[in-house]
Amino acid sequence: MNRCMYCIFVATLLSSCQKSSPERMIGTYVGWFKKTDSAARAAARDNKINITIEAVERNTMRGRSIVAGNERPFTGTFTAQGEYFQVNAAEPGDDRYDGSFSFLVKPAEGILIGSWIPNKPTATVTRTEYTLNRTEFTYNPDRDLPRSLNWFALYNEDASRLHDIDFGGELLTEDVSRFNASKVLLKKEDVENMHKGDLEVLRNSIYARHGYSFKRRKMRYVFDQIDWYVPVATDVRDQLTDLEQKNIALIKRYEEHAAAYYDSFGR
Amino acid sequence: MTGVYSGISFLKAGALLALVFFSFLMLRISLQYVPYAPDVAFLRIKQDVVHHSWYLPAFYVHVWTSFFLLLPGFTQFSEKIRSKIPALHRAMGRLYVTVILLFAAPSGFVIGLVANGGLPSRLAFCLLAGLWFLYTLMGLRAILRGDVAQHRAFLLRSFALSLSAITLRAWKWFLVFLLAPRPMDVYMVVAWLGWIPNLLAVELYLYYERGKKETGHIE
Numbered sequence: 489m490n491r492c493m494y495c496i497f498v499a500t501l502l503s504s505c506q507k508s509s510p511e512r513m514i515g516t517y518v519g520w521f522k523k524t525d526s527a528a529r530a531a532a533r534d535n536k537i538n539i540t541i542e543a544v545e546r547n548t549m550r551g552r553s554i555v556a557g558n559e560r561p562f563t564g565t566f567t568a569q570g571e572y573f574q575v576n577a578a579e580p581g582d583d584r585y586d587g588s589f590s591f592l593v594k595p596a597e598g599i600l601i602g603s604w605i606p607n608k609p610t611a612t613v614t615r616t617e618y619t620l621n622r623t624e625f626t627y628n629p630d631r632d633l634p635r636s637l638n639w640f641a642l643y644n645e646d647a648s649r650l651h652d653i654d655f656g657g658e659l660l661t662e663d664v665s666r667f668n669a670s671k672v673l674l675k676k677e678d679v680e681n682m683h684k685g686d687l688e689v690l691r692n693s694i695y696a697r698h699g700y701s702f703k704r705r706k707m708r709y710v711f712d713q714i715d716w717y718v719p720v721a722t723d724v725r726d727q728l729t730d731l732e733q734k735n736i737a738l739i740k741r742y743e744e745h746a747a748a749y750y751d752s753f754g755r
Numbered sequence: 756m757t758g759v760y761s762g763i764s765f766l767k768a769g770a771l772l773a774l775v776f777f778s779f780l781m782l783r784i785s786l787q788y789v790p791y792a793p794d795v796a797f798l799r800i801k802q803d804v805v806h807h808s809w810y811l812p813a814f815y816v817h818v819w820t821s822f823f824l825l826l827p828g829f830t831q832f833s834e835k836i837r838s839k840i841p842a843l844h845r846a847m848g849r850l851y852v853t854v855i856l857l858f859a860a861p862s863g864f865v866i867g868l869v870a871n872g873g874l875p876s877r878l879a880f881c882l883l884a885g886l887w888f889l890y891t892l893m894g895l896r897a898i899l900r901g902d903v904a905q906h907r908a909f910l911l912r913s914f915a916l917s918l919s920a921i922t923l924r925a926w927k928w929f930l931v932f933l934l935a936p937r938p939m940d941v942y943m944v945v946a947w948l949g950w951i952p953n954l955l956a957v958e959l960y961l962y963y964e965r966g967k968k969e970t971g972h973i974e
Contacts, residue, residue, distance in 0.1 A: 659935055676803050680871060681939035745800050750938055753928045754784045755797045 510544045510566065512595035513573055517541075517620035518718050521555050521604070525614035532612045532652045536712045538701070538719045539600060539620060541575075541593070549575060553589075557703030559722045562589060571596055585613060598622030623718050625699055627727065629670040631716045633693050639664055642710060643685055653705050658685035660710075669694050669735045679739055684746035691739040694732045698724035771829070777921045778825045784924075785822045791815060804869045813865035820858040824917045827851040831910070848910075852895045855913070860888035872943040879946035886954075887916040908961055915953040923949025 521537035523529045537555040550563045564577025573593045579586035591602025600620040606613045643660040664686040667678060670693075679687060692700075692707050699720030702708045711717045728736070749755040787796045793805050804810045827847045830836050837844045867880030894909030926945045930936060936944075 663937075676800075680800065681937045683935075683937060741799055741802070746938060748796070751928070751931045753780055753924045755787075 510549070510568070510573055513541045513544055513549070513566075513575075513593045515541060515598075515622050516625055516718070516720065517598075517600040518623040519618055519620035520712075521616050521618050523612075523614055523616050524603075528612050528614040533650065533705075533709060534616075535708055536717070536719055537618060537620070538623075539589070539591075539618075540720075549577065551577070553579075554701045554719050554722065556705075556708060557701045557722055558583070558585060559701070560586060564589065566593075575602075581607060584608060591618075625718045625720045627698055628716075629668070629697060629729075631670075631697055632668050633665040633689070634714065635662065635665045637665070637713065639689075642713070650709070653709055655685075655706065658688075659683040660685040660689060664689045664693075669739070670697050670729070670732055673731055674735045674738055676738070679742050682742070684743055684750060687739050687743045687746065691736055691743065694728065694736060695724055698727050700724045774825065774828050777925075778822075778828075780924075781822055781825060781920060785818050788815065788818045800871065801869075807869075809865060810869065813862040816858050817862040817866055820854050820862075821917075821920060823854055824851060824859060825920075828914065828918075831914075848898075851910075852891055855887060855891045855917075856895075860884050860891070863887070870946065872939050872946060875943045876946035879943075879950075883916060883919060883950050887913060890916065911957050911961070912954060915957040916950050918953055919950035922953055 517539045518536060520534050522534050523532075535556045537553060539551060539553045541549060541551040543550050544566070547565050547567065548563065549566055550561065552559060552561045554560075560579045560583060562577040562579045564575055566573045566575045569592070571594070573595070574591075575593060576588070576590050578588040585606065587604050587606035589602060589604050591600050593600050598621060600622070601618070603615060603617045605615050609615075639660050639662050643655045643658060661683060663682050667674060667690065669690055679690075682690070689707075689710055692702070692711070695702075696707075696711045696714070696717050699718050701719035701722050702711060703722075745755075792798075793811055794802070798805060798811075798814070801810070801814075827850065830843055830847045831851070861884075864881055864884035867877060867884055870876045870880045890909045890913040894906050894913055897903075897905035897909060923945045926948045927941055930941050930944065
């Protein structure tokens with residue numbers, strides 16, 4: 489019993505030590521990057537953002553953010569506020585979308601909460617707010633496209649109110665969740681009877697598993713809705729497995745064929 | 756009487772214009788396959804069969820010869836050409852029969868054996884190629900023995916099947932426009948829909964014509 493009490497005492501001591509350590513900020517935080525301006529919100533949808541704190545020193549820190557296929561470094565300073573850390577950081581300023589972050593990191597809760605202000609605000613690039621959760625990203629081929637998602641509504645019912653995305657009249661159906669293209673080597677028979685919209689999302693699900701941050705709005709719109717999707721990189725091509733590369737080539741072939749011939753008199 | 760006559764001419768002119776329009780579209784489709792390449796257009800989704808030594812020769816024979824089968828549509832139905840320039844009718848007829856019997860129908864049958872869409876569409880395309888060959892051969896044999904009526908009936912059937920190149924694609928366009936079905940679902944449907952209504956229309960036409968003849972209402 490005494491021994492047990494001792495263990496608890498030491499553990500509490502250690503953890504309280506850690507709580508004050510700024511290294512505990514280091515990690516990846518993911519969530520919605522929410523526009524606060526109502527006109528900007530109406531013009532374009534919010535995206536998932538990844539803010540990664542890579543290193544801390546006495547009172548300075550550095551990291552990077554990835555949102556909508558745009559990866560930017562930032563550096564800044566922080567101050568301890570009890571168990572929390574208040575960070576003020578800026579992006580280099582040589583990109584037209586650069587700005588500055590101000591956020592509070594709560595290491596014990598695994599939460600990063602704050603705002604971002606662009607250096608050059610435009611109609612769609614305005615102040616944002618975010619509450620992000622610490623996320624460990626690992627590539628996991630077992631992640632399936634969820635069957636429970638209402639895929640059809642994504643491109644069809646939602647299309648009428650999403651003026652910022654051009655769906656091009658494409659169909660997205662529950663067919664898209666039939667295969668895991670990172671695990672199963674697809675055959676012609678698997679993909680030949682799929683709509684172009686399904687093929688496109690099926691192919692991009694491979695990139696999504698590797699944490700690719702989509703530059704294309706339509707794919708961001710789809711994958712941002714999926715729980716396991718974490719944008720961590722702007723180029724994942726060298727991480728694709730042989731099986732994934734084969735599937736991508738096969739699906740692409742049918743996508744291109746559908747784009748050229750599906751609704752035309754011809755081929 | 757003049758009214759009826761001009762009505763018929765309008766119909767004929769419309770049919771000719773439609774044939775010109777769709778022949779132009781078919782020519783454009785055929786020209787995608789010039790020059791020879793193993794991986795263009797439709798062949799992009801036939802990569803599982805192009806390695807068979809017989810597939811690409813059959814495919815290219817089919818696409819390079821079949822376009823010419825639309826041309827007799829401009830000459831063979833004209834009473835004037837048949838009576839005033841019979842040599843043209845015969846030349847076009849020889850072209851048509853030769854191309855189908857030696858090239859287009861056999862190659863169509865061969866590529867039909869591995870058609871996309873599985874058994875339903877394979878059956879449809881092979882049956883189409885078989886009937887096409889058969890009707891054309893019967894039409895040829897009829898004229899060789901001087902049976903003009905049978906010659907005409909069989910070559911009308913044959914040409915109705917030749918037009919399936921157009922009607923299949925038109926049905927596909929229409930069904931996609933109307934229902935947005937899955938690509939292979941629509942392919943299996945048009946594999947049949949492309950030629951059966953054509954053939955039924957000709958049979959119906961021949962049936963009513965026979966009826967008129969028997970009751971003496973034909974000139």
